[in-house]
Amino acid sequence: MTHSDKTRANRRLVPKLFLFSIAMFGFGYLLVPLYDVICDITGFNGRTTSLAVATEGNANGVDTSRTVTVEFVSSLNSGAPWEFRPTVTRMQVHPGEFYEISYVATNLTDQDMVGQAVPSVAPSLAAVHFQKIECFCFDRQDFAPGESKDMPVMFRVDPRLADHVSVVTLSYTFFKLDPSS
Amino acid sequence: MAATTHDVHDGHGEHHHGPAKGLGRWLFTTNHKDIGTLYLLFSLLMFLIGGSMALIIRAELFQPGLQLVDPHFFNQMTTMHALIMVFGAVMPAFVGLANWMLPMMIGAPDMALPRMNNWSFWILPFAFTMLLSTLFMPGGGPASGWTLYPPLVLQTGDAFPFVILAIHLMGISSIMGAINVIATIFNMRAPGMTLMRMPLFVWTWLITAFLLIAVMPVFAGAVTMLLTDKYFATSFFNPAGGGDPVLFQHIFWFFGHPEVYIMILPAFGVVSQIIPTFARKPLFGYHSMVYATAAIAFLSFIVWGHHMFTVGMPLTAELFFMYATMLIAVPTGVKVFNWVATMWRGAMTFETPMLFSIAFVILFTIGGFSGLMLAIAPADFQYHDTYFVVAHFHYVLVPGAVFSIMAAVYYWLPKWTGHMYNERLSRIHFWLSVIGVNILFFPQHFLGLAGMPRRVPDYALQFTEWNMVSSIGAFIYGISQLLFVYIVIQTIRAGDKATDQVWEGARGLEWTVPSPAPYHTFDTPPKISATNAHG
Amino acid sequence: MLYTRCLVRFTAIFTSGLLLLWSMAAVAESGWLQLNMPRGVTSVSREVYDLHMLILWICVAIGVVVFGVMFYSMYFHRKSRGVEPAKFHESTKVEVVWTLIPLFILVGMAIPATKTLIKMEDIGDTEMTVKITGYQWRWHYEYLGKDIGFFSSMSTPREQVYNLAEKNPDYILEVDNPLVLPVDTRIRLLTTAADVIHSWWVPELGWKRDAIPGFINDNWTLIEEPGIYRGVCAELCGRDHAYMPIVLHAVSKEEFAEWVQQQQQPSTALSAAD
Numbered sequence: 001m002t003h004s005d006k007t008r009a010n011r012r013l014v015p016k017l018f019l020f021s022i023a024m025f026g027f028g029y030l031l032v033p034l035y036d037v038i039c040d041i042t043g044f045n046g047r048t049t050s051l052a053v054a055t056e057g058n059a060n061g062v063d064t065s066r067t068v069t070v071e072f073v074s075s076l077n078s079g080a081p082w083e084f085r086p087t088v089t090r091m092q093v094h095p096g097e098f099y100e101i102s103y104v105a106t107n108l109t110d111q112d113m114v115g116q117a118v119p120s121v122a123p124s125l126a127a128v129h130f131q132k133i134e135c136f137c138f139d140r141q142d143f144a145p146g147e148s149k150d151m152p153v154m155f156r157v158d159p160r161l162a163d164h165v166s167v168v169t170l171s172y173t174f175f176k177l178d179p180s181s
Numbered sequence: 182m183a184a185t186t187h188d189v190h191d192g193h194g195e196h197h198h199g200p201a202k203g204l205g206r207w208l209f210t211t212n213h214k215d216i217g218t219l220y221l222l223f224s225l226l227m228f229l230i231g232g233s234m235a236l237i238i239r240a241e242l243f244q245p246g247l248q249l250v251d252p253h254f255f256n257q258m259t260t261m262h263a264l265i266m267v268f269g270a271v272m273p274a275f276v277g278l279a280n281w282m283l284p285m286m287i288g289a290p291d292m293a294l295p296r297m298n299n300w301s302f303w304i305l306p307f308a309f310t311m312l313l314s315t316l317f318m319p320g321g322g323p324a325s326g327w328t329l330y331p332p333l334v335l336q337t338g339d340a341f342p343f344v345i346l347a348i349h350l351m352g353i354s355s356i357m358g359a360i361n362v363i364a365t366i367f368n369m370r371a372p373g374m375t376l377m378r379m380p381l382f383v384w385t386w387l388i389t390a391f392l393l394i395a396v397m398p399v400f401a402g403a404v405t406m407l408l409t410d411k412y413f414a415t416s417f418f419n420p421a422g423g424g425d426p427v428l429f430q431h432i433f434w435f436f437g438h439p440e441v442y443i444m445i446l447p448a449f450g451v452v453s454q455i456i457p458t459f460a461r462k463p464l465f466g467y468h469s470m471v472y473a474t475a476a477i478a479f480l481s482f483i484v485w486g487h488h489m490f491t492v493g494m495p496l497t498a499e500l501f502f503m504y505a506t507m508l509i510a511v512p513t514g515v516k517v518f519n520w521v522a523t524m525w526r527g528a529m530t531f532e533t534p535m536l537f538s539i540a541f542v543i544l545f546t547i548g549g550f551s552g553l554m555l556a557i558a559p560a561d562f563q564y565h566d567t568y569f570v571v572a573h574f575h576y577v578l579v580p581g582a583v584f585s586i587m588a589a590v591y592y593w594l595p596k597w598t599g600h601m602y603n604e605r606l607s608r609i610h611f612w613l614s615v616i617g618v619n620i621l622f623f624p625q626h627f628l629g630l631a632g633m634p635r636r637v638p639d640y641a642l643q644f645t646e647w648n649m650v651s652s653i654g655a656f657i658y659g660i661s662q663l664l665f666v667y668i669v670i671q672t673i674r675a676g677d678k679a680t681d682q683v684w685e686g687a688r689g690l691e692w693t694v695p696s697p698a699p700y701h702t703f704d705t706p707p708k709i710s711a712t713n714a715h716g
Numbered sequence: 717m718l719y720t721r722c723l724v725r726f727t728a729i730f731t732s733g734l735l736l737l738w739s740m741a742a743v744a745e746s747g748w749l750q751l752n753m754p755r756g757v758t759s760v761s762r763e764v765y766d767l768h769m770l771i772l773w774i775c776v777a778i779g780v781v782v783f784g785v786m787f788y789s790m791y792f793h794r795k796s797r798g799v800e801p802a803k804f805h806e807s808t809k810v811e812v813v814w815t816l817i818p819l820f821i822l823v824g825m826a827i828p829a830t831k832t833l834i835k836m837e838d839i840g841d842t843e844m845t846v847k848i849t850g851y852q853w854r855w856h857y858e859y860l861g862k863d864i865g866f867f868s869s870m871s872t873p874r875e876q877v878y879n880l881a882e883k884n885p886d887y888i889l890e891v892d893n894p895l896v897l898p899v900d901t902r903i904r905l906l907t908t909a910a911d912v913i914h915s916w917w918v919p920e921l922g923w924k925r926d927a928i929p930g931f932i933n934d935n936w937t938l939i940e941e942p943g944i945y946r947g948v949c950a951e952l953c954g955r956d957h958a959y960m961p962i963v964l965h966a967v968s969k970e971e972f973a974e975w976v977q978q979q980q981q982p983s984t985a986l987s988a989a990d
Binding site for chain 1: 910
C-alpha cells in the first residue's frame with residue numbers, strides 16, 4: 001500500500017468507525033424501550049401492566065378450585081409527608097375473579113402537595129398474571145392540605161399463574177412529585 | 182513503493198528529522214513515540230494519585246472505628262480511586278504502549294491518524310483535572326462508587342455535572358484512541374504482515390479497540406441519562422416517573438463487563454510477547470490464542486447480569502448469566518495453558534519482565550478462580566458486594582493488568598531509552614511488589630467470606646486482624662512503587678547502553694531498529710516473512 | 717549477590733514479623749481464624765456453603781496441577797541448566813484436550829449450582845410475611861397482617877465509633893429493635909427501600925437481596941436453630957452505609973407468639989408508615 005492508498009483507506013474506514021460508535025450511543029438509549037418490552041413480557045422487574053378496561057373479562061373462567069393469597073403493602077418514599085396504607089392487608093382469592101380493594105392516602109401537611117403511587121408485584125414472574133384496573137387516582141394527584149383520598153384498585157389473578165405461586169404481593173410506593181414538573 | 186513514502190511523508194512533519202525543542206514538542210506532537218511517552222507518564226502520575234487514595238482507604242481500615250477520615254470522604258476516595266485507576270492509569274497505560282509499539286510491531290511509520298492521536302491524549306489532562314477538582318466542590322466529589330448507581334449518585338452535590346462531563350471526555354479520548362488503533366492495524370501494516378502474522382499484542386489490542394468503540398458510547402449514554410434525570414426531569418431511572426433504577430445497572434454492566442476485558446486483553450498480549458522471549462521458544466498455540474481472545478471478547482457482551490444477581494432476576498435469567506459466565510473460563514484456561522506450554526521445555530532466564538509475567542500468570546489465574554466462584558449464582562448471593570469481590574477484581578487488575586504494564590515497561594524500556602534499567606533494583610521492586618500485593622489482597626478473600634461488606638470505612642471487631650495485615654501489605658506495595666519511579670528516571674538519565682537486540686530471545690520488528698528507537702522508524706516498510714513476524 | 721542477600725534479610729525480618737503477629741493472635745484469641753463463609757442455619761445456607769467448598773477445592777486442584785507444571789518447568793527448563801529450547805509451538809490434539817476437560821469440569825459444577833438455585837428461587841407456601849424497607853441509614857420491619865412495624869437502628873454509641881470509648885464485642889452490629897422471627901417456619905421476606913438501593917444480608921441465612929425504591933423483591937427463609945444472627949447492609953447507600961446493621965433474633969414458635977402479643981399492646985404498636 002502506498003501512502004496515498006493508506007490515506008484513502010483511512011478515509012473510508014474512519015468515518016465508519018465513528019458512525020459505529022455513534023450508533024452504539026444510540027443503542028444505549030435503545031436499551032431503555034427494549035428493557036420495558038422485556039419487562040412487560042416476562043414481568044422481569046415486577047412492574048404490572050394496567051388493563052384499560054376489563055374486556056378480556058372472564059375469558060379464562062374462574063378457577064374456584066384454587067385459592068391464592070394476595071397481600072397488599074404500602075411504602076412511602078422518604079420525604080413524602082403522606083399517610084398511605086391499604087384498607088385490607090391480605091385476602092384469599094380465586095384466580096380469574098375480580099376483586100376490589102382500596103388504598104387511602106392522606107396529606108399530612110398544611111400545604112398543597114402532588115404525589116403519585118407506583119405499583120410493583122412480587123414475585124416478579126407473577127406480575128404478568130396480575131391484572132388490575134386502577135382508579136385514575138393512581139396517576140399524578142393533587143392533594144389539598146390535610147386532604148385524604150380513597151384510591152380503589154380492581155384486580156384479578158390470571159388462572160395461568162404458575163401453580164407453585166401461592167402468595168402474590170401488590171405493593172404501592174407513594175412518591176412526592178415536584179409540582180412544577 | 183518504498184521510494185515514494187519519504188516524499189509523501191514530508192506532508193505532515195516539519196520535525197521529520199527529529200523532535201522539536203521545548204514544550205511545543207509535547208503540546209503539538211503527532212509522533213506516535215512522543216504521544217506514547219505522554220500517555221505512559223500521564224498514566225504513571227494517575228497511578229500514584231489513585232494509589233495515594235488507596236493508601237488513605239487502607240490507612241482508615243487499619244483499625245475498626247473512624248480514625249482519619251469522615252465516612253463521606255471515604256466514599257469519595259473509593260469512588261475516585263476506581264475512576265482514576267480504571268480510566269486514568271490502566272487504560273492510558275495500555276494506549277501508551279499501543280502508541281509506542283503497534284507501529285513498530287507492524288512496520289508502520291506512525292499511527293494512522295497522528296493529529297487525532299494528539300487530541301485524544303490532550304483531552305485526558307483536562308478530564309482528570311476536572312474530575313479531581315470535584316473533590317473541592319461543595320458536597321464533595323462523587324461518592325456513590327464508580328458504578329454510579331442511581332438513586333444514590335443523584336445525591337451527589339455540585340460535582341455531579343462535572344463528573345459526568347469528565348467521564349464524557351475520557352470516553353471521547355478512548356474512542357478516538359481506539360479508532361486510531363483499528364485504522365493503524367487495518368491500513369498501516371507493512372507488506373507481508375498478514376493479520377495472522379501479527380504479534381499477539383497487536384491482536385489483543387485490535388480486539389480491545391473494537392470493545393472500546395462498542396461500549397464506551399453506551400456508558401456515555403448511561404451517564405447522560407443520569408444527567409437528564411437529575412436536571413431535566415426525565416425519569417429513566419426514577420420509579421416515580423415510570424423508570425427503574427435497575428435499568429441503569431443493566432446498561433452500566435453492559436458497558437462494564439467488556440470494560441474489564443478492555444483492561445485485561447492487552448495484558449494478555451504483553452505477556453504473550455514476553456514469555457516466548459525469555460523461554461527462547463515460540464509462543465505455543467498462536468492461533469488458539471487469537472481465537473480465545475476473540476471468544477472472551479464476544480462472551481463479555483452477554484454476561485453482564487452476573488454483576489447483579491442480587492437485584493432479583495427471574496430464575497431463567499440467572500441461569501443464563503451463570504452459564505455464560507462459567508463459559509469464559511474455557512478460553513481463559515486455554516490462554517493460561519498456552520503460556521505454560523510456551524515455558525515447557527524452553528530455556529528460561531528470569532529477567533524482571535519475565536518475573537512480572539510469571540507473577541501475572543499465577544496471580545491472574547488465582548483471580549480467575551475466584552471469578553469462577555463468583556459466577557456460581559447461588560454462592561454469589563453470599564459473595565456479592567463483600568471483600569471477596571474486592572479481592573477478586575484486585576487480583577485480576579493489580580497483579581493482572583498492572584503487573585503486565587510493569588513487565589511491558591521493563592521489557593521495552595531499553596528500546597525506548599537506549600539504556601538498560603538497573604536489574605538489581607528492578608528485581609527488588611518485583612519482589613516487594615509481589616509480596617506486598619499478596620499480603621494486601623489475599624486476606625481480603627477471608628474478610629469477604631467471613632462477612633465484611635465492601636465500601637465501608639468501619640467494620641466489626643472480628644475483621645480487625647486481617648484488615649491490619651491487608652493495610653500493611655498496601656503500604657509495602659504502595660511505597661515500593663516509588664522505587665519503580667526511581668528506576669525509570671535512573672534508566673532515562675543514565676543506565677548502561679542497551680543493544681539493538683536487547684533480549685537474546687526477542688523476536689519481532691521492534692528489535693530490528695536501533696536502541697533507542699529513532700524518532701522515525703519504518704519510513705521504508707520492512708520486508709516481512711513468516712519467520713520474522715510474531716514471536 | 718547483594719540483592720539476594722538483601723532479599724534474604726528482608727524475608728527473614730518479614731517472616732519474624734508475621735510470626736510475632738501470629739503469636740499475638742494466639743494470645744488475643746481473635747479474628748485470625750475467621751477465614752471462611754459460615755455454614756449458616758438454613759438448608760439453603762448449608763447447600764450454598766457446600767457448593768462454595770466444592771468449587772473452591774476444584775479450583776485448588778486445578779491450581780495445584782497447573783502451577784505444579786509451571787514450577788517444574790521453571791526449575792528444570794532453565795537456561796542456566798544448559799538446556800536447549802525445544803522448537804514445538806502447536807498441537808491441535810493438546811489444544812482440544814485442554815478445551816474439553818475444563819468444559820466437562822464446568823458442567824460438573826453447573827449441575828449442583830442449578831439445583832441449589834432452583835431451590836432458592838422456589839418460594840412455595842409460606843406461613844408469614846415480613847416486609848423489610850431500607851432507609852438511609854436504618855431498616856424498617858413490618859409484619860404483614862399483624863399490625864407490627866418498627867424501625868431498627870444501630871445502637872452502638874458514636875463515642876465508640878470515634879474511639880472515645882472502648883468498643884463493645886458486637887461493635888456496629890447491634891441495634892435498638894431487633895427483627896424477631898420464629899424458627900421452623902417458612903417465612904417470606906419482602907424487600908424494598910425508601911430512598912436509595914440497599915441490600916439486606918444476614919450471612920447465616922445464605923443470601924442477600926437488594927432493596928430497591930419503588931420495587932418489591934421477595935425471598936424466603938426457614939431458620940432451623942434459635943439464636944442471634946447479625947448482618948449488614950451490603951449495597952453502598954451513602955454516608956452511614958457501614959452503620960445500618962441487621963440483628964435477627966430467631967426464637968421458638970411459642971416465644972414468637974408471646975413477642976407478637978407484647979408488640980400488639982396499644983402502647984407499643986407503632987405506625988407502620990411513619
